[in-house]
Amino acid sequence: MKKIIVLLIILNLFLGFGKTYFSSSFAKENLNFSKQMLKDGKTLFKRHCITCHGIRGEGDGPGATNLNPKPRNLKKDKFKYSGESYNEVLKRISDGVPKSKNMLAWKNVLSQKELENVTAYVKMLRAK
Numbered sequence: 001m002k003k004i005i006v007l008l009i010i011l012n013l014f015l016g017f018g019k020t021y022f023s024s025s026f027a028k029e030n031l032n033f034s035k036q037m038l039k040d041g042k043t044l045f046k047r048h049c050i051t052c053h054g055i056r057g058e059g060d061g062p063g064a065t066n067l068n069p070k071p072r073n074l075k076k077d078k079f080k081y082s083g084e085s086y087n088e089v090l091k092r093i094s095d096g097v098p099k100s101k102n103m104l105a106w107k108n109v110l111s112q113k114e115l116e117n118v119t120a121y122v123k124m125l126r127a128k
Helices: 002-017 035-048 086-095 112-127
Strands: none
Touching (some): 035 112
């Protein structure tokens, strides 16, 4: 039993300091995002999303004051038009919110890789 505990501690340390970011909230989906993917996603988020969603993704960006409905707090609000899974969030970012002038589709602005990176970053925000 002690060997198993030691092995789990070592494994946890390895994952914590390795090349991937893993959070227990991703465990259901078994997602591992590389540090580079999250870094690129954060850069894209800062470039395209903070006006509405704010620097920390809390829906408090400078452009949010005039929007109705208000942008989602990506850290804690439920997603109204999609579920919480990676693929559902990716689809919502890619396709936008139906009949909304606020959350537009990004699939014609960002590449597939960029969409995946920003989705990874949004998922990471929810894990914090």
